[in-house]
Amino acid sequence: MAFFIETMLGGLMTGMLYSLVALGFVLIFKASGVFNFAQGAMVLVAALAMARFSEWSNAALGGDSLFLANVIGIIGAGAVMFLVAWAVERFVLRKLVNQEGATLLMVTLGIAYVLEGLGQTFFGSEIYSIDVGMPKDPVIMFEGLFEGGVLINKEDFIAAALAAVLVAGLTVFFQKTAIGRALRAVADDHQAAQSVGIPLNKTWVIVWCVAGLVALVAGIIWGSKMGVQFSLVTVALRALPVVILGGLTSVPGAIVGGLIIGVGEKLSEVYLGPFVGGGIEIWFAYVMALIVLLFRPQGLFGEKIINRV
Amino acid sequence: MDMTDMNSAAATSPAGRRQGEVILDLQNISLRFGGVKALTDISFNIREHEVRAIIGPNGAGKSSMLNVINGVYHPQEGRIFFRGEERKKMEPHMAALQGIARTFQNIALFKGMSVLDNIMTGRNLKMKCNLFQQALWLGPALREEIAHREKVEEIVDFLEIQHIRKTPVGALPYGLQKRVDLGRALAMEPQILLLDEPMAGMNVEEKQDMCRFILDISDQFGTTIVLIEHDMGVVMDISDRVVVLDYGKKIGDGTPDEVRNNQDVINAYLGSGH
Ligand SMILES: Nc1ncnc2c1ncn2[C@@H]1O[C@H](COP(=O)(O)OP(=O)(O)OP(=O)(O)O)[C@@H](O)[C@H]1O
């Protein structure tokens, strides 16, 4: 039992990170109708910027204050993500308003390549590390409940808590503030939103900034865990089946979908893995998403797809 | 009958409304979509405080005209003067900034949001707190939200939709959605209110309510109203001046009585079976 709970919790914690990245996809899709393939590249660039800025400032500070160096790193990386958001709106979205979804999808593929290229040109293409003081040692919890307790990885736990706070914060921001309301308005109807004076351009910049923030947090968490390297791009794409499962237009879908996939992955790896051979983690999420698609093409929480005749 | 007479000194309209200066002047507007001429060389003006109707058969170009005023479409030719100043090419959100609000022929509400939230979006331009104040829920942002919320409640009362305040608009019947659409535009406290067929698809009772609201808006707030409407009875009743379009051309312009007796107008309407 304790082992099962342990696996579940591990899954939930990874799942929370998937939820976070999936939220980035959903926000952009809702507000600008773009399926943002560049989300992975954004994670990479954010992590690269974070790693390098803090490394440089740490050197400049003479290695005295890792904390200050990290703060500078976060500010620098935040500025880079803002720049990315601004440039994407200015040079891409603005020119392509009302284009087909497929066109925009291809464009984000282009953005992804540009970001990956530029990011590595500016910040280098080796493996860098991010050290924000994440504890690496596991702890035993719930000893009173189960015999032997449950082994939990502290780093995963903190990461999941961070992701959960961010997801909750963003949800409140979208539901309870005037700007959040304006963003939801744009997501619902461009034309009407403009008619009440909500400028699309500014809205898109804000939404891409939010996606940049999500990428930054994901980049820091994953970067400190596995090092900042090119494969971060693919990690973010693991959130892809999450949005398919949860529905592209649904914020709760992104959250629940992330948790389902996180848990499903871990449980299947542990309990099915031995029978079908390892590596099940990699494709299991896609199979789950596919099964959902067969029965609910709009995803678990997505709006029903109605074809206009 | 020479319509330029209408541009001379301010007067009192047949409907008894005080008419002010020309607030919006459209000169020689032409708009094409590829080969389709939606509007051809159309000139007319709108005076402060009046109810200005735009009528014409289906496809005449009425909505296109509204979209030009609102900045959705940019005419290939023509000039637009707002309070005597020539207006540059502008986007809808800039028109909103100038005090132009609108409703839509095919309701364009934010379907997932409640009635209150929909109307609150109309206050967007009046909200001054920045992203950080809002994100951090600082005092000024909260106070601002409350102040605007009060204004929105006034509008809700005015339009008699208290009972559906918290309902998602997607779940409302058509007639009420039209009312929310009006409420959202009203929340902008506009100088000019553009209404694209606000009564289309309504039953008699709903139409009477909507008429009353429009007249009340005009009386109480002095808002200039541009109204597209197919129901001739309504148009003749509540408007001060009427522009008639047909196939993208202007075929009449004047008081309801003048327009009613205009031979071109009669022909257009008889010809198209209205
Ligand atoms: N975005 C557009 N693209 C192409 N053609 C358009 C567009 N908008 C309007 N038109 C065309 O312009 C002409 C005028 O249309 P408009 O919608 O202005 O008419 P209307 O008078 O509002 O008609 P209705 O009473 O049916 O609402 C029509 O021929 C229409 O097909």
Ligand SMILES: [Mg+2]
């Ligand atoms: Mg129309």
